[in-house]
Amino acid sequence: MTNTEPSAAAATSDNDRFERGLDLLRKVGGNPNPAVLDSLADIAPDLGRLTVEFGYGDILSRPGLTLPQRQLATVSALAAMGNAAPQLRFHIDGALNVGCTREEIVETLIHVSVYAGFPAALNGLTAARDVFDTRTDIPVRTESVPAPTGDRFERGSVRLSEIDGHAGEQVIASLQDIAPDLARYLLEFVFGDIYSRTGLDLKARELATVAMLTALGTAAPQLEVHIHGLLNVGGTETEVVEVITQMAGYAGFPAALNAIAVARKVFADRDSARTRA
Amino acid sequence: MTNTEPSAAAATSDNDRFERGLDLLRKVGGNPNPAVLDSLADIAPDLGRLTVEFGYGDILSRPGLTLPQRQLATVSALAAMGNAAPQLRFHIDGALNVGCTREEIVETLIHVSVYAGFPAALNGLTAARDVFDTRTDIPVRTESVPAPTGDRFERGSVRLSEIDGHAGEQVIASLQDIAPDLARYLLEFVFGDIYSRTGLDLKARELATVAMLTALGTAAPQLEVHIHGLLNVGGTETEVVEVITQMAGYAGFPAALNAIAVARKVFADRDSARTRA
Amino acid sequence: MTNTEPSAAAATSDNDRFERGLDLLRKVGGNPNPAVLDSLADIAPDLGRLTVEFGYGDILSRPGLTLPQRQLATVSALAAMGNAAPQLRFHIDGALNVGCTREEIVETLIHVSVYAGFPAALNGLTAARDVFDTRTDIPVRTESVPAPTGDRFERGSVRLSEIDGHAGEQVIASLQDIAPDLARYLLEFVFGDIYSRTGLDLKARELATVAMLTALGTAAPQLEVHIHGLLNVGGTETEVVEVITQMAGYAGFPAALNAIAVARKVFADRDSARTRA
Incomplete structure (x- = not known):
């Protein structure tokens, strides 16, 4: 063994x-x-x-996710919760130990800004800097990930459809009568700026998103959208269940149980859509 | 007076x-x-x-709970929220001042791992260690609570029925199709390891659980199960209302008001069950 | 420009x-x-x-709120979340830089006690003290805001009706059978003590409340009541949308999106009430 x-x-x-x-x-x-x-x-x-x-x-x-996937999920969740600094540093260091690169960790923490706000992302990066400073064994990258090119709005619209399909378009449409600029920021900033970055693939972003929304426990509608999203960009139902189960240890069993209830609904909806098709 | x-x-x-x-x-x-x-x-x-x-x-x-019960509720809630370290230390010290033992405090913080995750429990214990180090007036216990004996799964199943009755069994059953291992961890870890420990009785555990779930405000289904649980292991409706009311001061009035709404439903369900019986 | x-x-x-x-x-x-x-x-x-x-x-x-209004909203939300101390200090300092007074900041942090508990308010004030100590350019006020006079219960009842109208009275009535003392504390402490203080007007208090409840993401029923409340005391639908949109940056997009859904319901309810009238 x-x-x-x-x-x-x-x-x-x-x-x-x-x-x-x-x-x-x-x-x-x-x-x-x-x-x-x-x-x-x-x-x-x-x-x-x-x-x-x-x-x-x-x-x-557990099998079902690799250790690097698990560490990035933990890092994103602890950064999003923002209330466990010692463990966040430990697991950033742990991510390096199991083979994650500095840039994957940094990209994951940038991704946190969307789901838990800029303060959570900034404090996560402060923790990462503290850890990286102790890791002279791992070379420092100084160049940043190349910025995405083209129009932010167009780029974001494409990315949104790719990840969320029809559900994402419904979210945008539903905002037009009340907060059209928030819809625009979703397309431009969330999908055009963040999700279009190249340092982390879409599946890794959606794994982190499901981890964060499970741990926060405050955003069931978005969790539903992004469980679909993870499945849409190549994730499997097993991976959804694994990342949710993992959160029992970092955010408690109620967080995991409530996210499993959302996953059950998503899996059933996709089954019934397949049956109808 | x-x-x-x-x-x-x-x-x-x-x-x-x-x-x-x-x-x-x-x-x-x-x-x-x-x-x-x-x-x-x-x-x-x-x-x-x-x-x-x-x-x-x-x-x-207020009457209705003793000061030691109130301090353990506060300690569990502040540890679970994880965002008020100075007050957590103050109330751990306060728990000692009103007669709680070190082991009751430690057991309460171990119990936190179930509802808010291991980081919250570990940081709570770090706070406890800081406080205990200043309290040379209170003798240090070095032996740990005796570990529960027997099979974890069996022991957990018994404990789950004792606390949650039929509702707990339904939670386990509902996970079998999607995340059977999470159900197993609930029985083995939550009920077999944690709830089976001897350092804190079931009523004290359920008081802490209701306090934490009220303060976190993210887990209404589990709050409902554990208000039933507190009543099942000897708690009274007055004690439920008291521990929820106390949380208004530590987590804000919305947290208390939303938990009272859950309690109202539980009390009504039990009344109507009694009427039918 | x-x-x-x-x-x-x-x-x-x-x-x-x-x-x-x-x-x-x-x-x-x-x-x-x-x-x-x-x-x-x-x-x-x-x-x-x-x-x-x-x-x-x-x-x-963005237009729609002044910079001082925006800074007080951010300060209240970061204090309520309690997990971003560096940003809380930065934005308290920023509030002073855009023209907020020390007493407005202190009153806002006292107001936090209602929605996120006393620990959050106390830690916010510790942050404020740290910032104020560095700002010798701004004179220290030592006198406190005059305490409200008269009977707390009477005063709170008047204030509750002014802010929440019928909805507030329903909350109080609904608690009488289960937790009448919590209803009393709502009237005496929340509305009689805090909302009756003179250092911050009702509109500023409701802006802070909507900001906090949006950021916390755990109290949709109270968010609905206080979006009504903000509109009842002189706020506009634009201001509601602005403060919610601002929270996307401090607590993440899901928090803002879920609060917009509550606002949509409130706006529609008020439209239909006007149509019926």
Whole structure:
């Protein structure tokens, strides 16, 4: 058995779960003596054990998403929530440890601005800078991702249709009578500026979006649109379920359960659309 | 009249409210000169006064929950929100001052992992460690709570039925077609690991759960399940209303008002079930 | 064209947006070399550019609200979210730079206690104190706003009717069977203590309230009541749309989109009420 492709069988013993989780935590954290165990030893050693067993042995060990995909999902969710700075730094460092590049991390944090606002994105980048400063082992890129070319509005309209299809066009249409400029910003800024950037592909953006909206728990309509979006740009139902399940550990079980309810509706709607077609 | 069992009569004068609140704040804060008054004196003295009058004179002085119950509810909610570190430390210290033990506080913070994720629990424990380090007057426990024995899945199934009854089983059943492993984690981790721990009884866990879900405001379906849960494990309707009302001060009035709407539905459902029976 | 009354025309080029945004950012930040550009130069220069273009060139440049109104809305929302301390300090400083007084800022932060709890208000005031300490150019006020006089309950009842009309009375009535004391606190504390204070007029309070409830995204019923409230105390539909649109930059697009959906319902309800009348 390798650590990166563990069995997800229900029948694994607690000892297996701890050992499997500890191996994975060492890999993500880049530290043979994980700080979470040391720091909890005097006050809540059981929570350290549960973090290893559940967070790493159960959740992060699951197949269905790669470790780099999982780390970028966690980074986006923790940056969006904005209330867990130590863990955000840990998981940015962890993303580097499992093979994410600096630019993927930076692009993911720029993407956060759309779903949780600029302050969340800016504070996420401050955390990233702190981490990057400690990682002299990884070369600094100074050039930025090339800016998208052409008209922002046109470019955004194309991207919106690609990701959200008819649902995205309905959102734009529904805003025309009340806040047409917000519709314009959606096309120009969200889809024309951010989603058109080249540093992160559309599937990675939609995985981060589903992770963030699951963790925030405040935007069920948009979560529905972007579960469709993830499936529209090449994601699978398994990947949707995996990224939602992962959020149980970072934002709590209610967040995951409520997002699963949205996913169930999306999957059923697509099934029935296929049946009608 | 004693300070710990004040009248909640509506007709008390503002002066009574301030005096009653100040006595209680001194008791919770363990400081004859509360810092909240000093620190606001130069910038917003009225907010200091309102904190004492409303927060302590009105809310925390109410009968219906004990001060230790109220402090654990506040600690769980502030840890779950994760955005008020100074107040979290103050109320952990306050919990010790009104008679909570270190292990009750630690158990409450471990319980937070279920509803707000591991980062919230870990940061809560960091706050607890900071506070505990200053409290040489209270002996350090080094042994951990004995781990529950037996099969996690079996143990979790029993606990789930005990707390949530039929509603919990429906949640599990509804996940089988889409995310069966999330259902398994609910049974194994949430109910088998966390709810089966011995350091905090089920009623205290459900009080903390209702406090957290009220404060977060993002999980009405789970709030409904756990208001039932609190009533199922020995809580009263008065206690439900008290813990929700208390959250008005820590998470704002909308959070409390929306949770009361959920409680109203739960109370009515139970009334009509009793009538039918 | 002046920088403070820019055209909101859709056809402005990216270069116009950057120049217009940079002028405005310099004015708000009080710094010819905005830190957000410098600090992002090495890690995510494009996010610096997008902040200037979208945040300042598009959003904050819009007509419909004054810069002081916009800064108080941002300050209230960031304090309520409680997860972006650096930006909260920046925008408190920015509020002073565009002409808000210290007391307006303090009153706005006291108002936060109602919608996001006392911890959020207290941490907002800590941020304000930090900023004020650096602003020796602005005289310190030491006297507090005169406390409202008369009976809190009576005063609150009058204020509630003024702001929320029939809807507010329905909220109070609906609580009588389950949590009558919470109804009393709403009248006494929220409307009798806070809304009756003289340092900020009702329209400014309702603008802050709509900003906060949009940003938090957890309280649609109260957002509906307070969009009505803002319109009841002299706000316009344009101002409602503007403050909601502004939140796209501080709390993300889903927050703004979901609040616009609530506003659409409120506007339609008022239209149909007018038609019936």
